[in-house]
Structures are given as C-alpha cells and as structure tokens.
Amino acid sequence: MKQTILVVDDERSIRIGLKGLLTKEGYEVTIVENGNEALRELARQAYNLVLSDLRMAGLDELSLLKKIKEQHPETSVILMTAYGSEKIAVEAMKAGARDYLIKPFDNDEVKILVHQAFEQQALQRQVQHCMSDSTPHFVSKISLVRARQCSGYSMSSREWPQRT
Amino acid sequence: MDAIFLIATFAFFVTCCIYGLLAQLVWYKRTKSEQDWVFLATMVACAYWCLSNALASSAATTLEKPTSALGTFLFQTSYPVLYLVPSLIRHCLVLSRLSLHGWRRWAHLTLNYLGILPIVYHLYASPRPLPEHYGPAFLGLLFLYLPLTIAEVKMRAELRARHLLKPESRLIVYAGLGGVLLMCAVSDFFCRLYPDKASILSLIPKLSPLPPALAMGYSVLRYRFMDMVFTRSLLYSALGVLFLGFALLVAYYGGGWLFPGQNFRPVAFAVRLLLILFAFHFLFHVLRDGLQKSIERSFFRHRVRSAELLKQFTQMLTSWSDLEGLCRDAVEKFTGSLDLTSATILFADGTVYDHTTPVKTHSSVLLLLLQQTKDPIIVVEELLDSPLKTACGEAQIGVILTLPCREQRGWLLLGEKHSGRPFFSQELSLLEAAGGQLAMAIDNLVLVRSKLALEREMQHREKLAAIGQLAATVAHEIRNPITGAKCLLQQVDEELNSNTPGKEYVSLALEDLNRVEQSVSQLLAYARKEEFQFSDCDLNGLVSATIQRFSSPPSEKRVIVHFQEQPSVWAVIDEEKMRRTILNLLINARDAVDHDGVITVELLATGPEVQIRVSDNGQGLSIEDQNRIFEPFFTTKEKGTGLGLAIAQKIIEGHGGQIAVASTLGKGTTFTLTIPRQRPETRSAA
Numbered sequence: 001m002k003q004t005i006l007v008v009d010d011e012r013s014i015r016i017g018l019k020g021l022l023t024k025e026g027y028e029v030t031i032v033e034n035g036n037e038a039l040r041e042l043a044r045q046a047y048n049l050v051l052s053d054l055r056m057a058g059l060d061e062l063s064l065l066k067k068i069k070e071q072h073p074e075t076s077v078i079l080m081t082a083y084g085s086e087k088i089a090v091e092a093m094k095a096g097a098r099d100y101l102i103k104p105f106d107n108d109e110v111k112i113l114v115h116q117a118f119e120q121q122a123l124q125r126q127v128q129h130c131m132s133d134s135t136p137h138f139v140s141k142i143s144l145v146r147a148r149q150c151s152g153y154s155m156s157s158r159e160w161p162q163r164t
Numbered sequence: 165m166d167a168i169f170l171i172a173t174f175a176f177f178v179t180c181c182i183y184g185l186l187a188q189l190v191w192y193k194r195t196k197s198e199q200d201w202v203f204l205a206t207m208v209a210c211a212y213w214c215l216s217n218a219l220a221s222s223a224a225t226t227l228e229k230p231t232s233a234l235g236t237f238l239f240q241t242s243y244p245v246l247y248l249v250p251s252l253i254r255h256c257l258v259l260s261r262l263s264l265h266g267w268r269r270w271a272h273l274t275l276n277y278l279g280i281l282p283i284v285y286h287l288y289a290s291p292r293p294l295p296e297h298y299g300p301a302f303l304g305l306l307f308l309y310l311p312l313t314i315a316e317v318k319m320r321a322e323l324r325a326r327h328l329l330k331p332e333s334r335l336i337v338y339a340g341l342g343g344v345l346l347m348c349a350v351s352d353f354f355c356r357l358y359p360d361k362a363s364i365l366s367l368i369p370k371l372s373p374l375p376p377a378l379a380m381g382y383s384v385l386r387y388r389f390m391d392m393v394f395t396r397s398l399l400y401s402a403l404g405v406l407f408l409g410f411a412l413l414v415a416y417y418g419g420g421w422l423f424p425g426q427n428f429r430p431v432a433f434a435v436r437l438l439l440i441l442f443a444f445h446f447l448f449h450v451l452r453d454g455l456q457k458s459i460e461r462s463f464f465r466h467r468v469r470s471a472e473l474l475k476q477f478t479q480m481l482t483s484w485s486d487l488e489g490l491c492r493d494a495v496e497k498f499t500g501s502l503d504l505t506s507a508t509i510l511f512a513d514g515t516v517y518d519h520t521t522p523v524k525t526h527s528s529v530l531l532l533l534l535q536q537t538k539d540p541i542i543v544v545e546e547l548l549d550s551p552l553k554t555a556c557g558e559a560q561i562g563v564i565l566t567l568p569c570r571e572q573r574g575w576l577l578l579g580e581k582h583s584g585r586p587f588f589s590q591e592l593s594l595l596e597a598a599g600g601q602l603a604m605a606i607d608n609l610v611l612v613r614s615k616l617a618l619e620r621e622m623q624h625r626e627k628l629a630a631i632g633q634l635a636a637t638v639a640h641e642i643r644n645p646i647t648g649a650k651c652l653l654q655q656v657d658e659e660l661n662s663n664t665p666g667k668e669y670v671s672l673a674l675e676d677l678n679r680v681e682q683s684v685s686q687l688l689a690y691a692r693k694e695e696f697q698f699s700d701c702d703l704n705g706l707v708s709a710t711i712q713r714f715s716s717p718p719s720e721k722r723v724i725v726h727f728q729e730q731p732s733v734w735a736v737i738d739e740e741k742m743r744r745t746i747l748n749l750l751i752n753a754r755d756a757v758d759h760d761g762v763i764t765v766e767l768l769a770t771g772p773e774v775q776i777r778v779s780d781n782g783q784g785l786s787i788e789d790q791n792r793i794f795e796p797f798f799t800t801k802e803k804g805t806g807l808g809l810a811i812a813q814k815i816i817e818g819h820g821g822q823i824a825v826a827s828t829l830g831k832g833t834t835f836t837l838t839i840p841r842q843r844p845e846t847r848s849a850a
Contacts, residue, residue, distance in 0.1 A: 013648025020655055055640065082643035083636065083688075104647040104681050107654040 002028040003118050004045070008038040008052040008064070009080065018051060021107050022114065035059030039067060047075055049098075049117050051110075054081040054088065061088070062095050069096040076117045080105070470594045473501050477598050481605035490609060491517035494602050498578060502591065505560060506579035509602075510534070512572045530555045534575050540566050541596055543587060563587055565595055567603040571610050576602070631796065632691035635684075642684050650677050686807040690796060694818050696738040703733045703742075703774055707767055710743050714750045723754050727765040735774050735841040737819060742839075745812045749778040749835050752808065755801055756782030756833060772841055773821075779834040785827040793825055 005027045007018045015031040022029045030047070032038050034056050042050075050068055054061055065077050076098040081088055089100050098117050101110065477497055484490035495507035495517060509517040514531065533552045542564040547553040556564070560579050567574035576599055581587070587595075653674050660667040711725050746765075753763045757780050768775040785793065785800065792798045794813045799806035809823075816823045821839035 009644075011644040011648050013645060013652060015648075017648050017651030017655065021651060024655075053644075080647075082640045082647075103643040104650045104677070107651055107658075110651075 002026065003049065004028045004030070004047045005114070006038060006041055006047040006050045006052075007031045008033070008035065008050060008056070010034060010053060010056045014053075014080075018110065021110060025111060025114070027114070035064040038064060039071075042068065042072055042075070046072065048121060049114060050075055050077045051101075051114070052077060052079055054079050054083070054092065054100075062092060065092065065095050065097055074121075076121060078113055078117060470590065473594065474597060474601075478601060481601055484605075485609070485612070487606065487609050487613070488517065490605060495576075498576070498595075498598070502578070502595075503582045504562070504579045505582060506577075508577040509567070509574055510577055511569075511574045530559060534564065535573070537564070537566065540568070541592055541599075543592070545586060563592070563595065565599040567599055567606065569603045569610075570607045574603070574606065627796075628691065631687070635687045635691035639684055639688055642680065646677050646681055646684075650674065653677070683805045686805050686811065690807045690811050690814065694741070694814060696741065696818055698736050698738055700734055701737050701739045701742070703735055703737070703767060703776070704730045705732070706737075706739060706743060707746060707765060707776065710746045711750065711765060713743075714747055714754075721754060721757070721759055721761065723757060723761045723763055725750070725763045725765060727767075730767050730769070733767055733769045733774055735839060737839065738815070741815045741818075745815050745837065746776065746778070748808045748812050749837075752835075753778055753780035753782065753833070755804075756780050758782070773838055774841055776837040776839075777834055778837075779832060781832040784829040784831055784833055785825070786829060790825050790827055794823070 003026075005022055007015055007022075007029060009015050009018070009031075010033050012033070015033065019029045019031050030041060030045075032041055035052075036059065038050065038052065041047075052064055056064075065079065068075055068077055077096065078099050078101060079092045079097045080101045080103055081092075082103045092100050098120070099113050101113065477494075480493055480497055481490065484493060491509045495509055498504065498507040506518070510531070512531070512535065514528075529551075533555055537552065542552075544553055544556040544562055544564065547556075556562075556577075559577070561577045562580040563578040565576040565578065567576055576595075578595070653670050657667065657670045657674065660670065707727060708729060711727055715725060750763065750765075754761070757763065762781050764777075764779045766775075766777040766779075768777070789800055793800075794809050795806075796810040797806040813823050816837055816839060819839045821837060824836045824838070825833065826836070827833035
C-alpha cells in the first residue's frame with residue numbers, strides 16, 4: 001500500500017511540482033490550496049504525511065498544524081515557510097511539526113525529509129507493536145529502536161541552513 | 165548801524181547754532197532711517213530763511229523808516245511773519261492735517277493765514293521794489309521748502325500710521341506761535357516804554373523765528389528720535405541764550421540798569437528782572453543738563469560699547485552650528501575685545517578650546533580645583549593664597565568664569581590684559597552676561613546635535629522598519645514562485661539527458677533563480693533583528709578557518725591571501741556572524757582586485773579591543789563611494805545587492821564595535837573591524 005501525502009500550498013507551481021516529484025518517488029499525492037480544504041480532505045481520508053505551507057489564506061500560521069495534531073495525531077506534518085527565521089521554526093517544532101523546509105528548497109531536500117518522516121513513522125509503529133506485545137523477547141528491540149530514534153535526525157544535530 | 169548789525173548777527177548766530185545742533189543730531193541718527201535726509205534738509209532750509217530774513221529785516225528797518233506807529237508795527241512784524249510763512253505752511257500741512265479735523269482744522273488754517281496780512285500791507289506801502297524784499301525768500305520757499313515739506317507730510321503720515329506721531333504735537337505749534345506773539349508784544353511794549361530806543365527794541369521781533377524753530381526742533385526730536393535728555397538740553401540752552409540776549413539788549417540799549425535811579429519804573433524793573441531770572445533759570449538748566457549729559461555720555465559710552473560687544477557676541481553665537489567653531493570663535497572674541505593675553509574654554513571632561521596656538525594642556529590639578537569652585541566668576545588677584553591661585557598663576561589666568569552648561573560644567577579661563585590693568589567691575593558684569601549667553605549657546609548646540617542624531621537614528625529605524633516590512637512581503641511573494649519554479653525545473657533537469665540542448669537552458673534558469681534567492685535572503689538578513697549568541701572565541705583560529713573556507717573552492721581569479729598567524733586572540737563574539745562578516749569582506753576584496761590580486765588580513769590585539777583588517781590591492785574607492793559604502797543597496801559591483809557591507813556594519817555594531825573603510829584610488833582598500841573583547845553589555849556594565 002502506497003504512503004499518502006497531502007500537499008497544502010496556495011502556490012500552484014509548488015503544488016504541481018511537489019506532486020510530480022513525490023509521485024515519481026512512489027507516494028500517493030493529493031494537493032489542496034488552503035488550510036480549510038486540507039481539513040476537509042483529512043476528514044475524508046487519512047494521510048500519512050502533510051506537507052503544508054506555513055502562511056496561507058484562510059487559517060492562521062500554526063492553526064492548521066494544531067488542528068491536524070488534535071484530529072489526526074498519527075499524521076506527520078512538515079511545514080514549508082518562505083520566512084527563514086529560527087523563531088517560527090522553533091514554534092512549529094514545539095507545536096508538533098515533524099520538520100520544516102525553508103523555501104526555496106531543493107528537490108533532494110524534500111525527498112530526504114519525506115523519506116525520513118516515513119521511516120520514523122515505521123519505527124514508531126514497530127515500537128507500539130513491541131510495547132503491546134510486551135514479551136521480554138522484544139525488550140532488546142525496543143531499546144534498539146529508541147536508540148535509533150535518539151541518534152537519528154534531530155534539530156540539535158542539524159546545522160541551520162545559512163542563506164546570506 | 166552797529167547795533168542793528170550786532171542784533172542781526174546775533175539772531176543769525178543763535179538760529180544757526182540751533183539748526184546746527186539739530187543737523188548734528190540728525191546726522192548722528194542718520195543710520196536709523198532713510199527718511200532722515202528730509203529732516204536735515206528742512207533744518208538747512210530753515211537756517212537759510214533765518215539768515216536771509218534777518219539781514220532783510222535789518223536792512224528794511226534801517227532803510228525804509230516807516231512814519232506811522234501802525235506802519236512801524238506792521239513793518240516790524242512783516243518780516244517775522246514772513247519767517248513764519250514756511251513754518252505756518254508746514255504746520256498747516258503737516259500737523260493740522262494730522263491732528264485737527266472738521267471746523268477746528270479750518271479755523272486753525274484761517275488763523276494762521278491771517279498772519280500774511282502784514283506782508284500784504286508791507287508790499288503795498290514799501291517804496292522798495294518787490295524782488296528786493298522777498299526775492300530770496302520766495303525762491304527758497306518755492307524750490308526748497310515746499311518740496312521738502314511735502315515729503316515730510318508723506319513721511320509723517322506713515323509715521324502716524326505706525327502710531328509714532330502723537331496728537332499733542334499741536335501744542336508744539338501753539339507754543340511756537342505764542343512765543344512769536346509774545347516777543348512781538350514785548351517788543352511793542354518796550355518800544356512804547358522807551359520811544360527813544362524804539363528803533364533798537366523793535367529789532368527784538370527779528371528773533372521771532374526762534375520759538376517756532378525751537379518748537380519744531382522739539383517736535384522733530386520728540387516724535388522722531390525720542391531722545392528726551394538731548395532735546396531738553398537743547399531747548400533749555402536755546403531759551404537760556406535767547407533770554408540772556410534779551411536781558412543784555414534791554415540792559416544795554418534800553419537805558420539804565422536794574423536800579424535806574426530817580427527814573428525807577430516798577431514795570432520796567434519787573435520785566436528786566438524777570439528776563440534776567442529766566443535767563444539764569446535756563447542757563448542753570450543748560451549747565452546742569454550739560455553736566456548731566458557729559459556724565460551720561462561717558463556712562464553711556466561704556467554701556468553702548470558693552471551693548472555693542474554683547475550684540476556682536478550674540479550674533480557670533482547664533483552663527484555657529486558646531487561646538488568647536490563656536491568655542492574657538494568665542495575665545496577669539498574675548499581675547500580681542502578685552503585685549504587679553506589668552507582665553508580658553510575648558511570643559512569638565514578635559515576638552516580644551518584655546519585661541520592661542522599651540523593648545524595648552526591644563527593640568528588635571530587645575531581641573532580638580534575648578535570643579536570645587538562654586539562662584540560664577542573669580543578674579544584671581546582677589547583670591548587669598550590658595551592652591552587655585554597658585555595653579556592659575558602658573559597658567560597665567562586672570563579671571564575664571566564658570567559656564568553654567570546643562571550637560572557638563574565648563575570654565576572660561578581668561579588671561580591677563582596686555583595693558584596690565586585690572587578687570588573693572590563693568591567688564592566683569594559684561595563677562596558674566598556673555599558667559600551666560602555662551603553657556604546657553606553651547607547647550608543649544610548640544611541639544612541640536614543630539615536632536616539631529618536622534619532624528620538620524622529615527623530615520624534609520626524607520627528605513628529599517630520599512631525595509632523589514634518590505635522584505636517580509638517580498639520574501640513571501642518571491643520565494644513562493646521561486647520554489648515552484650525551482651521544483652519544476654529540477655524535475656525537468658533530471659529528466660533531460662546531458663546531451664539535450666535544453667538542459668543547459670534549464671541549468672542557467674536554475675542559477676538565476678538561485679541568485680534571486682540569495683538577494684532575497686540578504687534582504688531578509690539585513691531587515692531581520694539580529695540575535696547574537698556570544699561566546700569566547702579565538703579570533704586567530706576563526707580568521708584562519710574563514711580564509712581556508714574562502715580559498716577552498718578555487719576561484720577563477722588567482723588571489724593570494726596573506727595572513728600572519730598570531731598566538732590566540734580571545735574575544736567574546738558571535739562566531740558565526742563574525743565569520744560571515746569576514747567572509748563577506750574577503751569576497752568583496754576578491755571582487756575588487758584584478759587577476760593576481762593580493763589580499764592581506766591582519767589581526768591586531770590593542771588593549772581592550774581587537775582589530776581585524778582586510779586590505780586589497782584593487783582599484784580602490786572614490787571619496788563619494790567611501791561615504792556611501794555602508795548604505796543599504798549601495799554597490800559598486802555589477803551584480804551586487806548592496807547589502808553585504810550594511811549587514812556587516814550591523815553585525816559589528818551589534819558587537820559594540822565599529823567598521824571603517826580607508827581607500828586610495830588605484831592602490832586599494834582596507835576595511836578595519838574594531839571590536840571589544842568583552843560583550844557589549846558586560847563592557848557597559850563595567
């Protein structure tokens with residue numbers, strides 16, 4: 001079963017570009033152009049990942065993210081922003097965003113982030129499965145998963161992109 | 165004949181004296197109004213009338229010998245009335261017109277013109293031809309007096325419009341006319357009293373121009389110049405001379421002295437006594453006022469000089485817009501006006517503005533002593549033996565004047581006079597007044613300077629805010645389409661084979677998009693409020709690493725970077741921002757040099773500050789470019805946003821440091837970063 005991605009952006013070229021890029025990567029991509037449409041789409045169908053612009057008409061900066069996290073906590077959200085400021089990024093991460101992309105981004109950067117997001121989702125599912133199984137056999141596996149989570153991609157170890 | 169000529173000469177002399185004084189006064193006041201020539205010319209005209217009529221009257225009395233008593237009276241009064249004609253015309257035109265209205269005015273005019281009747285009779289009865297009598301008079305009247313009077317009418321109308329002329333001027337007219345009538349009556353009285361001396365006494369009315377002249381003079385002075393002291397003095401002296409002349413004439417030609425023996429006549433005695441008393445009364449006033457005037461004049465001379473100095477000083481104070489120029493000019497004025505050996509302005513922070521060169525360095529001891537003083541003005545000679553007196557003696561200071569500036573205290577240190585004389589109290593008062601003004605001017609300049617700085621800062625902030633707002637909009641509006649375009653182009657780029665011709669176009673388009681993105685990012689970086697993360701950093705290592713990073717992708721230009729490594733130079737800085745700044749300067753230097761250029765980086769640790777110099781041997785910058793080089797959006801490059809150095813300046817100022825440029829056209833440019841070793845807030849707290 002293909003992973004599903006919802007792309008939310010008011011810029012048509014971005015929507016089309018990301019759909020083409022991610023479809024080619026083997027994902028099932030749906031595109032909408034604002035936050036309200038995104039919420040309606042999410043209510044209709046569950047998505048594994050939402051790639052959303054931070055500032056769009058219709059909803060406040062982080063309200064879409066907060067609503068997604070309330071209604072669909074299992075869905076990962078990657079925010080895209082044209083304002084390259086640390087402050088907004090930190091707020092987004094605190095509100096539950098998986099990661100962020102500063103526009104304009106490279107296609108490779110998008111591919112990596114999306115791939116990492118799905119990988120983490122897979123790991124989380126494994127952890128939950130192991131926890132529910134609760135046999136001593138999986139204790140070592142849980143430790144291993146947690147260790148990978150900690151040593152994986154994280155904000156602190158990532159160098160901030162410098163654009164000067 | 166001798167007596168006649170004596171009296172005529174006397175009348176002429178007295179009249180000329182009066183008009184001479186008036187003319188002198190007008191001349192003295194000549195700078196005040198362009199209309200003063202009217203007064204001066206009027207005086208000259210009147211003097212001419214007096215001279216011509218005095219001589220004509222004398223000649224007529226001698227030659228014509230009227231027979232009847234009425235004829236004698238009319239003959240005698242015709243010339244004085246003739247004297248009065250211009251005055252009457254003038255009064256009628258000028259004063260009546262301005263002061264009287266309705267039937268009063270016409271009654272006044274009629275009364276005045278009745279005075280012409282004796283002239284008509286004289287013309288009728290006199291055996292002499294007309295031109296012989298009145299030729300000079302009418303010529304003068306026609307060509308001199310009338311035009312001038314008309315000019316004066318106009319001018320006085322203007323003055324009245326400005327409320328400078330007051331209605332009581334008609335009193336002056338009545339006084340003048342009354343004086344004439346009185347003199348005629350007195351003359352007639354004495355002629356009847358002493359019939360044998362009638363030919364002599366009848367000459368008294370020849371002096372009749374005097375009262376109207378005096379009245380006119382008073383009028384002119386009172387309403388034009390307002391110099392009451394001088395006017396009163398002038399009036400009294402004229403009256404004194406007049407009455408003394410009467411007394412002498414009566415005493416000498418009127419027969420007998422005060423006590424004429426058996427022929428004692430009480431009325432004649434009373435009249436003579438009265439005349440002499442009047443003469444003495446007025447002469448006493450002349451003496452008193454003269455003395456008072458001379459004292460006042462000497463007193464005023466000093467006050468006028470002081471006022472003139474203060475005026476010049478005030479003009480000088482208001483003409484400067486920079487503190488140094490003001491202080492230097494002020495000490496020059498003090499030195500020049502008081503003829504001093506030196507003058508210095510010393511401020512509490514040790515700044516010295518000295519007129520003499522080279523600049524003297526006042527010891528800190530003197531500064532400390534001055535800070536303990538409380539008197540606004542100190543004359544060193546009057547001080548008791550004290551450390552201050554010793555210090556002032558060594559520095560050759562005569563007077564210390566405290567400048568009560570608001571920001572910081574200052575002192576005006578004046579040397580001694582070249583003449584060696586002490587300072588007078590009036591000079592000290594003048595100094596105190598001038599010092600107060602100087603302090604105000606300094607305060608004003610400081611205020612103006614801080615206001616200008618504040619305005620510049622506000623403008624800069626407003627500009628930044630506008631750029632920030634613009635940048636936010638631009639970022640959103642430009643970055644979004646760039647993102648889409650880039651995303652699509654990258655996909656096309658991947659799809660195309662390397663041999664496909666279109667691939668090169670796509671690559672070029674992507675490069676352009678990247679450049680646009682860089683510009684937007686720079687704009688955002690400039691507009692954004694920088695948040696610094698200070699930490700201890702070895703600048704030597706930082707500079708070396710930055711140079712390495714700068715050189716690692718080999719550039720098209722062959723550029724050599726010289727850097728003399730130092731032992732560790734530690735400073736508290738935002739490492740990343742400092743690296744960006746140095747890298748920016750290196751890139752600029754590389755852009756400025758030709759092939760085989762040389763860039764020299766120096767790191768200098770000087771006390772609490774560190775300097776980083778980046779020099780190149782490029783084409784250099786003009787003075788105009790140097791002045792604008794840190795302005796946002798100013799660039800000398802073909803492809804530059806003009807924000808790199810503006811951001812660099814922002815970063816260095818955020819460190820509490822400074823960035824400076826020095827350049828020579830054709831030789832190269834040096835950028836110097838001066839940053840404190842400690843963090844800005846720590847430094848200010850310390």
